[in-house]
Amino acid sequence: MSDDSGIANGTRYGITEAAHHGDERTTLLGVLQRQRDLVAWKLGGTTDQVLNSAATPSGMSLHGLVRHLTNVERSWLRGVFAGQRDLCYDWTEEDPEAEWRVAADTTMTDLLAGYAEESRRCDAVVTAAPSLDVTSASRDVSMRWILLHLVEETARHLGHLDLLRERADGSTGEEPTT
Secondary structure, rough: OOOOOOOOOOEOEEEOOOOOOOOOOHHHHHHHHHHHHHHHOOOOOOOOHOOOOOOOOOOOOOHHHHHHHHHHHHHHHHHHHOOOOOOOOOOOOOOOHHHOOOOOOOOHHHHHHHHHHHHHHHHHHHHOOOOOOOEEOOOOOHHHHHHHHHHHHHHHHHHHHHHHHHHOOOOOOOOOOO
16 A cells, blocks of 8 residues: 555455556556446445336436446547457447446446456557657547546446435445445
């Protein structure tokens, strides 16, 4: 675990604590990983039945949010930045909202495992980039911009997860304390 002068990312209660000092790439990846870890923590300790009990009127659900976050990382880092082709997404041009509709038999455990695996693949793309200033393969944005956007996107949806989880079973909290 890093202390206030830590150079490397550490963990506390299974949640990444981003480097407080050090290079920008390490810090940005640490902040993004912290948000990812909080997503997994926020969704643990209960059943799929409980998690499926809460959704917004528009259909946003806890399961759908995790699938969305998985698709977003794949799209921005592997698709837009690295230019990888033939990637699979849970939406189509005909149905851009399909990723939000998750089959009832899809478990949160499976969704979180898929999210973690996609995050590892995406981190490899970030690590392989020669610098954060490199422009993506298909849009006029840098790796730095993409990472900041992913932190923003993940944190924004973590707020949605907070509200939906509280609605599902009353569970609240910003991070684990034990």
